[in-house]
Amino acid sequence: xxxxxxxxxxxxxxxxxxxxxxxxxxxxxxxxxxxxxxxxxxxxxxxxxxxxxxxxxxxxxxxxxxxxxxxxxxxxxxx
Amino acid sequence: xxxxxxxxxxxxxxxxxxxxxxxxxxxxxxxxxxxxxxxxxxxxxxxxxxxxxxxxxxxxxxxxxxxxxxxxxxxxxxxxxxxxxxxxxxxxxxxxxxxxxxxxxxxxxxxxxxxxxxxxxxxxxxxxxxxxxxxxxxxxxxxxxxxxxxxxxxxxxxxxxxxxxxxxxxxxxxxxxxxxxxxxxxxxxxxxxxxxxxxxxxxxxxxxxxxxxxxxxxxxxxxxxxxxxxxxxxxxxxxxxxxxxxxxxxxxx
Amino acid sequence: xxxxxxxxxxxxxxxxxxxxxxxxxxxxxxxxxxxxxxxxxxxxxxxxxxxxxxxxxxxxxxxxxxxxxxxxxxxxxxxxxxxxxxxxxxxxxxxxxxxxxxxxxxxxxxxxxxxxxxxxxxxxxxxxxxxxxxxxxxxxxxxxxxxxxxxxxxxxxxxxxxxxxxxxxxxxxxxxxxxxxxxxxxxxxxxxxxxxxxxxxxxxxxxxxxxxxxxxxxxxxxxxxxxxxxxxxxxxxxxxxxxxxxxxxxxxxxxxxxxxxxxxxxxxxxxxxxxxxxxxxxxxxxxxxxxxxxxxxxxxxxxxxxxxxxxxxxxxxxxxxxxxxxxxxxxxxxxxxxxxxxxxxxxxxxxxx
Numbered sequence: 178x179x180x181x182x183x184x185x186x187x188x189x190x191x192x193x194x195x196x197x198x199x200x201x202x203x204x205x206x207x208x209x210x211x212x213x214x215x216x217x218x219x220x221x222x223x224x225x226x227x228x229x230x231x232x233x234x235x236x237x238x239x240x241x242x243x244x245x246x247x248x249x250x251x252x253x254x255x256x
Numbered sequence: 257x258x259x260x261x262x263x264x265x266x267x268x269x270x271x272x273x274x275x276x277x278x279x280x281x282x283x284x285x286x287x288x289x290x291x292x293x294x295x296x297x298x299x300x301x302x303x304x305x306x307x308x309x310x311x312x313x314x315x316x317x318x319x320x321x322x323x324x325x326x327x328x329x330x331x332x333x334x335x336x337x338x339x340x341x342x343x344x345x346x347x348x349x350x351x352x353x354x355x356x357x358x359x360x361x362x363x364x365x366x367x368x369x370x371x372x373x374x375x376x377x378x379x380x381x382x383x384x385x386x387x388x389x390x391x392x393x394x395x396x397x398x399x400x401x402x403x404x405x406x407x408x409x410x411x412x413x414x415x416x417x418x419x420x421x422x423x424x425x426x427x428x429x430x431x432x433x434x435x436x437x438x439x440x441x442x443x444x445x446x447x448x449x450x451x452x453x454x455x456x457x458x459x460x461x462x463x464x465x466x467x468x469x470x471x472x473x474x475x476x477x478x479x480x481x482x483x484x485x486x487x488x489x490x491x492x493x494x495x496x497x498x499x500x501x502x503x504x505x506x507x508x509x
Numbered sequence: 510x511x512x513x514x515x516x517x518x519x520x521x522x523x524x525x526x527x528x529x530x531x532x533x534x535x536x537x538x539x540x541x542x543x544x545x546x547x548x549x550x551x552x553x554x555x556x557x558x559x560x561x562x563x564x565x566x567x568x569x570x571x572x573x574x575x576x577x578x579x580x581x582x583x584x585x586x587x588x589x590x591x592x593x594x595x596x597x598x599x600x601x602x603x604x605x606x607x608x609x610x611x612x613x614x615x616x617x618x619x620x621x622x623x624x625x626x627x628x629x630x631x632x633x634x635x636x637x638x639x640x641x642x643x644x645x646x647x648x649x650x651x652x653x654x655x656x657x658x659x660x661x662x663x664x665x666x667x668x669x670x671x672x673x674x675x676x677x678x679x680x681x682x683x684x685x686x687x688x689x690x691x692x693x694x695x696x697x698x699x700x701x702x703x704x705x706x707x708x709x710x711x712x713x714x715x716x717x718x719x720x721x722x723x724x725x726x727x728x729x730x731x732x733x734x735x736x737x738x739x740x741x742x743x744x745x746x747x748x749x750x751x752x753x754x755x756x757x758x759x760x761x762x763x764x765x766x767x768x769x770x771x772x773x774x775x776x777x778x779x780x781x782x783x784x785x786x787x788x789x790x791x792x793x794x795x796x797x798x799x800x801x802x803x804x805x806x807x808x809x810x811x812x813x814x815x816x817x818x819x820x821x822x823x824x825x826x827x828x829x830x831x832x833x834x835x836x837x838x839x840x841x842x843x844x845x846x847x848x849x850x851x852x853x854x855x856x857x858x859x860x861x862x
Contacts, residue, residue, distance in 0.1 A: 180263075187274070190279035239282060240277075241284065243264065321717050322712045322717050322718045325720070330573040333569070333571075334576055336577060337537065337574035341535055341561070363566070363573070370563075
């Protein structure tokens, strides 16, 4: 099942702690600065589909800047 | 048909606002662990937070709890007053190493020794953060700070204090554990320890204490990644992780 | 309602009993002479009454425990003697800054430093000028009898909650250690909801409450200071003093606490000899009875301030009457137990002018 990571760029302080814990190594520093002047993190281009939805990145983030979503078969979907 | 679900669920008691902490500082993670513990145990409505002096003085901006700000080092005394006045409430202090292990040494020792039924979250980052990186009682030997620019020297400043070991030795203590939040595995363990500390308070069996080893990249003059690595390479060898007291575990054996 | 039976107790016990009658729920103490009877008495009496007694690890901790308990909106108290009061000032400043209604008792002794364990009024400045850091005031009540020690301790709690401000009862070793008959009054209609609308209790079904003294936002500390000053101004309504034979007096003796009471005996004796002397005994030291003194000064009376120290309250007396008169001063040196005879000569000298 494909998963998805969402960075709240306004909250990211560019500490990169999330990059170290990602088992697939798909998180990297972007070239974008947020309003506070931090260089925000992002998922490397075209690699979102490698996300396993483990949410280790979110667990590591001290700024609650990461949300992780995963998709699964909805319970009512088979009806 | 598929449905997207959110894996990350931040507890409601954690306010939705950016923290004032520096990049890579572990305070945010420590706050979240507290928020998760009191949420999971259903204690949010019943909890009173005792803030202290240091970078974490603003913790009341991040946790929507009834709170009081105490003088430097006095949080355990203020908490004692609160708990005696409101014995049915969950009371916890959140203190740094300068606050707890230096100026507040008397208050924490006696609060723990009396077995006050409160929880203390002790964030040890080996430095006075808010005042600009001065030497703390937990500063490691050789570590350079603004008041020991040549590095902490055993002959002059003594050895760094290991608080969890001291606290665990006191009679009134029900639970004492040292944890770190430098990797996922340690965060999981830390989460369990914080939850247990609060759970023990609900059981009214004495004082509970969790020491969290934490980074201060700014005052360590390191990048967040270097600082995070230092927890593993320098701090944990001197401040070993693990449980130092668990009165219920002993009874089970 | 029948009058309660009189009891014969020490001032320290009267203070303790007054606090119990006021509904005190928590007491935090630490041993220091001459106030030890208070924690000793309360260690059993308060617990029997269903309250919490803690012997703290230090006066610092005791005052901070008081801060925590009173922040919950319940009636709580700590007591000490002069050297211990110095240690409590940190928490007292925080209580004033974060508007916490703790009650503090100082059964004062001689100083500076370790001083002695006898009576003294050397803590007047510390009591009425703030004591700790920052711009703040305590309401300060000074009992002159054991009965007053009981009554004023009871009143201290009412005032603390009325203004959400710490209140200090300033007694001394004479009041604390002296036995007198006391009518143990009980308070009239206490508000059962007292402290409920602001005290810490867990934020169930409402926004969280925050009790703090840190104000970093632009202008926030200025606003807080203005709010506190407005409160101190409102406290002027609480001014209280004993006036004794002031009407036809040529000389007004100003003295507080035990010294005021001893001076009263001297004045009785001198009156019998035909000397026109009167007494103003401030019962509230803050707010200070400045207007009463000024009115008397305007009537052309002269003043003599007597204190058990080297001259502290005399500054407030002089400030009060400065536009029309001055005050002479007699220092009863600390380390001595004064008698009415000690004040005869200074009063007669002041009468001569």
